[in-house]
Amino acid sequence: MKKRSWMTLGIVLAFLATALLTGCSSKEGGEGNDANGDSPSKAGSALSGIKSRGKLVVGVKYDTKLFGLKDPASGNVEGFDVDIAKALAKEILGDDTKIELKEVTSKTRIPMLNNNDIDMIVATMTITEERKKEVDFSDVYFKAGQSLLVKKGSPIKSINDIKKGTKVLAVKGSTSVDNIKAKVPDATILEFDNYQDAFNALKAGQGDTLTTDNAILYGMAVQDPNYEVVGEPFTDEPYGIAIKKGATDLLNSVNEGLKKLHDSGEYDKIYEKWIGKGE
Amino acid sequence: MPDISIFMDYFGIYMKGFSNTIWASVIALLGSFALGTIIAVFRISSVKPLRWIGTAYVEFVRNIPLLLVVFVFYYGLPSLGVTLSGFVCGTVGLMVYTASFVAEAIRAGIMSIPSGQTEAARASGLTYMQTMRHVVLPQAIKIVIPPLSNQFINLVKNSSILGVFAGFDLMYYGDQVASKTYATFDTYIFVAALYLVLTLPLSFAALQLERRLAKNG
Numbered sequence: 001m002k003k004r005s006w007m008t009l010g011i012v013l014a015f016l017a018t019a020l021l022t023g024c025s026s027k028e029g030g031e032g033n034d035a036n037g038d039s040p041s042k043a044g045s046a047l048s049g050i051k052s053r054g055k056l057v058v059g060v061k062y063d064t065k066l067f068g069l070k071d072p073a074s075g076n077v078e079g080f081d082v083d084i085a086k087a088l089a090k091e092i093l094g095d096d097t098k099i100e101l102k103e104v105t106s107k108t109r110i111p112m113l114n115n116n117d118i119d120m121i122v123a124t125m126t127i128t129e130e131r132k133k134e135v136d137f138s139d140v141y142f143k144a145g146q147s148l149l150v151k152k153g154s155p156i157k158s159i160n161d162i163k164k165g166t167k168v169l170a171v172k173g174s175t176s177v178d179n180i181k182a183k184v185p186d187a188t189i190l191e192f193d194n195y196q197d198a199f200n201a202l203k204a205g206q207g208d209t210l211t212t213d214n215a216i217l218y219g220m221a222v223q224d225p226n227y228e229v230v231g232e233p234f235t236d237e238p239y240g241i242a243i244k245k246g247a248t249d250l251l252n253s254v255n256e257g258l259k260k261l262h263d264s265g266e267y268d269k270i271y272e273k274w275i276g277k278g279e
Numbered sequence: 280m281p282d283i284s285i286f287m288d289y290f291g292i293y294m295k296g297f298s299n300t301i302w303a304s305v306i307a308l309l310g311s312f313a314l315g316t317i318i319a320v321f322r323i324s325s326v327k328p329l330r331w332i333g334t335a336y337v338e339f340v341r342n343i344p345l346l347l348v349v350f351v352f353y354y355g356l357p358s359l360g361v362t363l364s365g366f367v368c369g370t371v372g373l374m375v376y377t378a379s380f381v382a383e384a385i386r387a388g389i390m391s392i393p394s395g396q397t398e399a400a401r402a403s404g405l406t407y408m409q410t411m412r413h414v415v416l417p418q419a420i421k422i423v424i425p426p427l428s429n430q431f432i433n434l435v436k437n438s439s440i441l442g443v444f445a446g447f448d449l450m451y452y453g454d455q456v457a458s459k460t461y462a463t464f465d466t467y468i469f470v471a472a473l474y475l476v477l478t479l480p481l482s483f484a485a486l487q488l489e490r491r492l493a494k495n496g
Contacts, residue, residue: 106458107454107457107458107463110461111461111463117446134461168446172454172455172458173454173455173457173458174458175458190365190445190449191441191445191454191455192445193443193454197443200354201353201354201445203354204353204354204355204357204358204362205357205362206354206357206362206364206365206445
């Protein structure tokens with residue numbers, strides 16, 4: 001009998017703890033928007049938190065050829081973003097294996113960062129003014145621009161060939177959608193959950209062209225040579241590494257790390273390994 | 280407390296999705312009811328090939344995920360030269376999928392009427408159709424309504440599959456709003472509320488119908 005009452009007490013305590021924890025975290029989320037209050041002290045521990053944990057947790061794409069792609073055979077996630085993230089882990093923690101990769105999508109990455117699920121986002125993420133309100137960005141680590149992918153022989157040769165009723169495929173939550181809407185307001189835009197679905201839709205003839213950053217499109221063109229990237233990029237979309245707002249020390253060490261990678265030639269090696277092939 | 284301003288700011292977008300979800304649900308509901316009834320009749324038919332077709336349909340369609348059913352319509356049909364929009368593929372897929380469950384519900388209802396009644400009706404000179412119409416179906420419908428209303432509520436919720444195939448439904452636009460505002464949780468609270476606006480009256484209507492039929496029975 002006594003044992004049982006202890007158990008009951010334990011369960012009640014566990015519930016209370018859960019309630020308290022969720023209460024705290026939701027409060028934190030609410031304050032995230034006007035971060036200036038108490039976050040510097042919290043943020044100041046971001047870097048030391050990573051160091052004491054001994055592991056950098058990075059959100060990368062799992063579905064994006066050349067940048068972050070999970071190889072179904074080996075289970076490894078590989079790409080430009082992944083190599084940059086590993087190189088940064090080496091700069092920050094001295095070892096490029098002290099890293100944990102987590103899958104993010106354009107839709108989930110900011111909520112995951114702000115929920116402390118990940119330390120940083122290295123996931124083909126364009127630096128925009130609107131996103132700067134939600135997260136902090138590192139220096140530019142890749143210069144991308146939006147372009148068009150079409151089936152070889154398509155009448156679409158550039159952005160000027162997109163007319164009213166042209167079906168343009170894109171990914172939900174990406175800047176590409178806003179850009180194409182601004183350039184051609186009466187084009188029909190079909191949005192998908194990820195690049196693979198959007199590319200499949202293009203292959204199935206559900207749309208006339210697929211638009212997103214050129215780097216990603218080159219990856220698709222490598223995957224299926226029946227498709228090609230046409231026209232000059234019509235936007236300037238620098239990729240940045242996103243870090244939770246106010247984590248200044250982490251941001252600084254990421255920027256330092258990036259600079260070292262450029263100076264040592266490591267960056268060029270990674271660039272050539274992934275992007276060089278797609279061009 | 281969810282931030283109501285999200286709902287107000289994107290009201291037009293929410294409503295666009297909401298109306299498409301209603302259209303898809305209504306079309307798929309009527310379609311799956313008709314198709315499901317035909318399949319159920321096939322399954323209990325005394326003609327063997329019809330029975331086989333009915334069984335094959337039910338076992339094949341209900342045992343694969345809805346996502347893949349729609350997948351076939353959206354990505355597969357174009358290779359046969361038929362390209363249909365995400366809305367059409369989603370709605371037809373939903374109809375085809377739900378029909379298999381509807382067929383089973385209807386079949387179960389009909390089977391629950393003791394065969395002695397059918398035999399007696401046939402012996403007293405009624406044709407097969409007359410037996411169905413005057414003896415079996417009026418009783419079966421009462422048994423069928425609860426599982427059937429279950430299926431239709433599921434159908435309304437399952438219509439969110441359109442969002443995956445650019446079908447312009449509530450979930451599709453919900454995703455858009457979420458990715459614009461970054462207020463993922465708040466955005467989907469309103470999406471959920473709009474689904475409830477559709478499903479709760481459906482539940483309620485089914486309950487009322489059940490009660491009325493019980494009284495008249």
